[in-house]
Amino acid sequence: MSYLEYNTKRMPAGLAKVLYLNWPLVALLIAVACYGFIMLYSVAGGSAQPWAEPQMKRFAAGLVIMFFIAFVPLWFWRSVAGLAYGLTILLLLGVEFFGSVGMGAKRWLEIGPMRLQPSELAKITTIMALAAYYDLLDLKKVSRPLWVALAAVIALVPAALVLRQPDLGTALLIALGGGVVIFAAGVHWGYFAALIAAGVGVVTTVLQSRGTEWQILKDYQYRRIDAFMDPTLDPLGAGYHINQSMIALGSGGWSGRGFMEGTQARLNFLPEKHTDFIFTTLAEEFGFVGASSLLLLYMLVMGVCLLSAFNTTNRFGALVTLGITGTFFLYFAVNMAMVMGLAPVVGVPLPLVSYGGSAMIVLMVGFGLVQSAHIHRARLPS
Amino acid sequence: MKRTEREKEFSQRMISRRALLLGGVQLGVAGSLMWRLRDMQLNQAEQFHLLAEENRINLRLLPPTRGLIFDRKGVLIAGNEQNYRVVMKRDDAGDIDLVLSRLAQLIRLSDDDIERARRDMLRNRPFVPVTVAERLSWEEISRVASNAPALPGVTPEMGLSRYYPLYEDMAHVVGYVGPVSERDLEALEAPDPVLLIPRFQIGKSGVERMQEDQLRGRAGSQRVEVNAVGRVMRELDRVEGTPGGNLHLTIDAKLQNYAIERLHGLSAAAVVLDATNGDILALASGPSFDPNLFVRGISSTAFRGLLDNDFRPLVNKTVQGLYPPGSTFKMVTALAALEAGVTDGQERVFCPGHMDVSGNRFHCWKRGGHGRVGLVSALSESCDVYMYEMAQRCGIDKINEMSTRLGLGIRYELPITSVSAGLNPTREWKQRNRNSDWRIGDTVNASIGQGFVLASPLQLAVMTARLATNKAILPRLLRDPIDRAERESASLDLRPEWLRLIRRGMVETVNDRRGTAYSSRVVADGQLMAGKTGTSQVFSITRAEREAGIRRQEDLPWNRRNHALFVDFAPYDDPRIAVAIVVEHGGGGSSAAAPVGRDITLAALNGGVPPLSAYPSPQRNRIRAEQLDLEERLRTPEALRVSRA
Known part of the structure; x- marks a missing residue:
């Protein structure tokens, strides 16, 4: 009857749901967020302002949101999945036509005093929509081309809209998050093999389009690709960020330069040290011990969620859990690979650690769904 | 939708299998991230650490x-002054043209300055600071400092720069x-x-x-x-x-200032030595130039002006300028003859105004001749024929030897640039350089300091000091308290009775009524001056010019006139000062150089503008007028204040 007992037969109700929460997951998320608070305090030069304190408040708000979503019965989320997805598409179209421009991209919708970033929302709703789709779909039709194509459309429409903003990083996360759900739902592996082959083709096409009239990406994105291929090519230009990041990361050594002693961060050699490159700062100041322990924490989060997915008999819950954790994984894997010079600089934050409001709230919403699936895993009333 | 138990079972199994696969892939990716982390932070940590330190x-x-x-x-002759300047770095400035144009509105910057700064910045690496403007006023530098946000890459700095007060x-x-x-x-x-x-x-x-x-x-x-x-x-x-x-x-700045101003308007050189130890008290070459211009970077027009000036301000005439010493060389010839024993000094030689030597006629400057002259009057009246006779008797080798002994033809070790050695012509020298044998005519020419003989004013001053003291005086410019005592000059070992005769000739040059420098005599007690005039021919008056009626130096263009020379020492009984003067194209030694020598000698003895009482009374009014004119140009005592602790 405790939350450690996974194969529950009874659906908890009321305050009892608190006992059925995935508490190890909550503890792990708090631990990860603490890494963020410490590093934000450090990069601000030993001050809670301007980053650490707002981040704490936002995380607290995120926790509240997570609990709220967790306690709402999962079937409610399944029933609103289609609606949420449709709304997201409308908002993305709104951005396309009425969005406000910032840093060379249209990402925000201004509704009254609120600033909404629908692309963040899309990460969750796409997963929800696909999970609901596969929950409703007859199991025999899962691998039929028409139904696979429909699932692909559900995943790719928001991704394409986000790519047009342009926001390559988020578009990739949406598409890949959708892909994880489709894969988990049991679609035949042949489609994925074909997709990978096609992906190679697309990459080639994108690279080929450079300099022509139908150039697909912006110039700065091509330059980032160049810098990724060979950061030493232009150490003061495109490759500067990755170069400086690798220097900072490598110079951390085993135990790092010490709290608030990272020279690369403190002397501004690191760009975006409080957002995309916060992992570098961690690695510089706390060395291999600090950096690898955060990576281990992330893996534990993954492990706890996967375990929860194994133990639920609810198809929607399992698919949502796998989709959210897949997205979460992509966040930190792409970010870490980026700062280590293994991936291009695409502007993906380190989840729960990087400074930034919307990404954190969206993740907490996602984990709220995971928690809801965990609490309501026993059975779904029809 | 409703599912059968079997379907649920199947769905769960499928999801678990796929989740396991996903987990495996994720574990693999995380593993490789960990591997990369380990590789960078543990294996390559040292290289990256080095790079970070370099950063x-x-x-x-x-x-x-x-x-x-x-x-x-x-x-103080050369000091360092505070200097506000503006430096600029290309990489911080971004658009350097824009920043420079903004800067030009705040401080005075010529187009040349801007162009030079631009060039320097583009030539150097982007992070090398380049000096854009120097010697700014406090107001200018504060304007730059307060506009710093609009001037990226520009920093005001303070430094020291050289100046010559x-x-x-x-x-x-x-x-x-x-x-x-x-x-x-x-x-x-x-x-x-x-x-x-x-x-x-x-x-x-x-x-x-x-x-x-x-x-x-x-x-x-x-x-x-x-x-x-x-x-x-x-x-x-x-x-x-x-x-x-x-x-x-060793320079006395006050005396140097006097000497420079006394040479005002002339292309001339003056050297004052302490006759007892060779200290160079004044080394004046006129006209001069302002060295501060060169420190700041002289404009091309100003530099061209210095180069094109006929008086050659850039040449240090005291050590670099070489002149035929003319009659100032006669002490060498006379002393060589005495030392060689070809005359006893009392012997008289008849001067008819010329002498024929192996078919060539050599003139005395005095066309009518001096009549019978002894050694003393041959010096004081500057008889050429006497020297022709003595030179033929003792020969060029003896003259050469004496010339070297008196310090001519030697390059002195001095801490100044372009010190010339002068020329003591020998038989070997002529063979080597002119590819012809030494002729008796060359000896005759050399005896009166013409022909091949060349000396710098400094060498002539050294010669005079050596004659005055019978010591191997060497000039020196650095005052070194340590070797002051040790540096007692060696004796020249000239026979005192011969030297007495030479000095007698020199004192009569200035003080005997028939002496060539009589009009430049000094009447002050204890400041009796002994000297020798010289007039060295640069060009002969050509036959065409003679026929056109040109007889006198004044009729010739400036640059064809003779050089005027004068050497002297004083006081006669106890020589302390030795002086050499060369006035380029001055005309005659007695008229152009001797008065300059007298004034500078008196200034050295009196430590400033000479008292009128030192001059013969008929000259005093004229001298006073000259002095008033000169005093206006002299530096104030304030400017010549002792600043050393």
Whole structure:
């Protein structure tokens, strides 16, 4: 009857749901967020302002949101999945036509005093929509081309809209998050093999389009690709960020330069040290011990969620859990690979650690769904 | 939708299998991330650490303070002054044209300055600071500082720069400093790294150049931590440099100033030696130039003006200028004859105004001849025929030997640039350089300081000092208290009775009614002057000119007139001062050079403008007028204040 007992037969109700929460997951998320608070305090030069304190408040708000979503019965989320997805598409179209421009991209919708970033929302709703789709779909039709194509459309429409903003990083996360759900739902592996082959083709096409009239990406994105291929090519230009990041990361050594002693961060050699490159700062100041322990924490989060997915008999819950954790994984894997010079600089934050409001709230919403699936895993009333 | 139990079972199994697969892939990716982390942080940590240190640590050289130069009494000749300047870095400036145009609105910047700054910035690496403007006023530098946000890459700085408070007085002696050039660097095997500091200044001529090693000092260094845009965050450590050593010259700045002003309007040189030890008290070459112009970077028009000037201000005539010594050489010929024993000094020679030597007629300057002249009157009246006779008797070798003994034809070791050796012509020299045998006519010409003989004013002053003291006086410019006592000049070992005769001839030149410099005599007690005039021919008056009616020097264009020379020592009984004067194309030694020599000698003996009582009373009114004119140009006592502690 405790939350450690996974194969529950009874659906908890009321305050009892608190006992059925995935508490190890909550503890792990708090631990990860603490890494963020410490590093934000450090990069601000030993001050809670301007980053650490707002981040704490936002995380607290995120926790509240997570609990709220967790306690709402999962079937409610399944029933609103289609609606949420449709709304997201409308908002993305709104951005396309009425969005406000910032840093060379249209990402925000201004509704009254609120600033909404629908692309963040899309990460969750796409997963929800696909999970609901596969929950409703007859199991025999899962691998039929028409139904696979429909699932692909559900995943790719928001991704394409986000790519047009342009926001390559988020578009990739949406598409890949959708892909994880489709894969988990049991679609035949042949489609994925074909997709990978096609992906190679697309990459080639994108690279080929450079300099022509139908150039697909912006110039700065091509330059980032160049810098990724060979950061030493232009150490003061495109490759500067990755170069400086690798220097900072490598110079951390085993135990790092010490709290608030990272020279690369403190002397501004690191760009975006409080957002995309916060992992570098961690690695510089706390060395291999600090950096690898955060990576281990992330893996534990993954492990706890996967375990929860194994133990639920609810198809929607399992698919949502796998989709959210897949997205979460992509966040930190792409970010870490980026700062280590293994991936291009695409502007993906380190989840729960990087400074930034919307990404954190969206993740907490996602984990709220995971928690809801965990609490309501026993059975779904029809 | 409703599902059967079997379907649920199938769905769960499928999801678990796929989740396991996903987990496996994720574990693999995380593993490779961990591997990469380990590789960078544990295996390559040292390289990256080094790179990080290179990023943040800059080594900067601290230029040493250059040593000061003082005169013999402690008057500052070359000092360092605070200098506000503006430096600019290309990489921080971004659009350098825009920043420069903004800067030009705040401080005075000529188009040349802007162009030079632009060029320097584009030539150097982007983070090398380039000096845009120097010697700014406090107001200008504060304008720049308060507009800093609009002037990226621009920093106001304070430094020291060389200045010469005595302006043109010392230009030829101390020279000047200037920025290190490519040629300077190439000339050195292992250049001091401090030379690579942009616009670091080193001695370019004179004492500044020759004593560079002592004046420069040793650079200090500073390790600073810089941030990504190159701003200095803090100093990590600092090694102080050693300032350059100060120098004390033998020059008397006040006398030098007097000499320079006395030469005003002339193309001339004056050398004053302490006859007892060879200290150079004044080394004046006129006209001179302001060395400060060269430190600041002289404009091309000003430089052209100096180059095109007929009076050649850039040439140090005292040591670099070589002139036929003319009659001032007669002491050498006479002394050579006495030492060779070809005359007893009492013998008289008849001068009919000319002498025929192997078919050529050599004239005495006095067309009518001097009649019968002895050695003393041959000097005081400057008889050429007497010298022709003596030179033929003793021969060029003896003359040459005496000339060398008296200090002619020798390059002195002095810390100034372009010291000339002069020329003591010998048989071998002529064979080698002119490819012909020495002829008796050459000896005759040499006997009166013409022909091949060449000497600098400094050498003539040394000769005079040696005649006055019978010591092997060597000139020196650096006052070195340590070897002062040791440096007692060796005796020349000339027979005192011969020297007495020569000096007699010199004192009568100035003080005997028939002497060539009688009009420049001194009447003050204890300041009796002994001297010798000289007039050296530069061009002969051609036959065409003679037929056109040109007989006198004044009728010739300036640059064809004779050089006027005068050497003297004083006081006669106890020589303390030896002087040599050359007035280029001055006409005649007695009229153009002797009065200059007299005034400078008196100034040296009296420590300032000579009292009128030293001059014969009929001349006093004229002299007074000259002095009033000159006093206006002299530096104030304030400017010649002793500043050494």
